[in-house]
Amino acid sequence: DIQMTQSPSSVSASVGDRVTITCRASQGISSYLAWYQQKPGKAPKLLIYAASSLQSGVPSRFGGSGSGTDFTLTISSLQPEDFATYYCQQANSFPRTFGQGTKVEIK
Amino acid sequence: EVQLVESGGGLVQPGGSLRLSCAASGFTFSSYSMNWVRQAPGKGLEWVSYISSGSSTIYYADSVKGRFTISRDNAKNSLYLQMNSLRDEDTAVYYCAPNYYDTKHPAQRYYFDYWGQGTLVTVSS
Numbered sequence: 001d002i003q004m005t006q007s008p009s010s011v012s013a014s015v016g017d018r019v020t021i022t023c024r025a026s027q028g029i030s031s032y033l034a035w036y037q038q039k040p041g042k043a044p045k046l047l048i049y050a051a052s053s054l055q056s057g058v059p060s061r062f063g064g065s066g067s068g069t070d071f072t073l074t075i076s077s078l079q080p081e082d083f084a085t086y087y088c089q090q091a092n093s094f095p096r097t098f099g100q101g102t103k104v105e106i107k
Numbered sequence: 108e109v110q111l112v113e114s115g116g117g118l119v120q121p122g123g124s125l126r127l128s129c130a131a132s133g134f135t136f137s138s139y140s141m142n143w144v145r146q147a148p149g150k151g152l153e154w155v156s157y158i159s160s161g162s163s164t165i166y167y168a169d170s171v172k173g174r175f176t177i178s179r180d181n182a183k184n185s186l187y188l189q190m191n192s193l194r195d196e197d198t199a200v201y202y203c204a205p206n207y208y209d210t211k212h213p214a215q216r217y218y219f220d221y222w223g224q225g226t227l228v229t230v231s232s
């Protein structure tokens with residue numbers, strides 16, 4: 001199974017800050033990676049697919065990069081509605097696996 | 108509009124069984140593979156199972172293999188998860204998620220753009 005490791009587990013940031021979350025796969029997954037945002041009590045929301053493609057309707061301040069084993073989600077200017085937990089997920093093979101999550105908190 | 112409505116959750120004793128359902132609408136259900144994903148209280152997301160559009164290909168997470176069975180009825184636009192020999196650690200919100208995608212962006216087909224509201228399964232004595 002492919003293990004997905006996110007870092008950091010949590011980050012405290014202020015509105016307007018640039019935030020970067022990393023995700024590392026235990027083996028190469030090409031660009032088969034997605035990023036999701038989840039708010040308490042809600043289902044996850046797809047932000048980025050295929051490592052760097054922005055899902056329709058997602059603000060352009062969200063960006064994804066990487067391939068192989070190392071990936072990054074960047075929020076260029078944090079907005080109040082961005083405080084949430086973010087997960088990466090690999091789609092290279094079964095079983096599909098998620099990272100453990102990164103909680104973005106208000107500083 | 109894609110809609111997914113899960114049902115069938117509830118309180119069950121360890122060792123018991125439960126059958127979850129997911130009613131899908133707003134897309135051609137029979138054309139898309141489907142998944143179950145769960146989230147234990149206060150924990151992260153865990154993919155549980157996958158079924159192809161015609162039910163020919165099925166995968167399970169190791170944590171549920173041999174205990175859970177995924178199935179679908181394309182005539183009823185419904186997905187199911189039969190859960191047997193339930194354990195405390197199966198306590199979670201269970202979501203169904205299709206591999207539905209915009210035909211202009213086929214790369215989306217590997218990911219989960221639509222989710223139901225989830226149904227809570229609590230395994231406890």
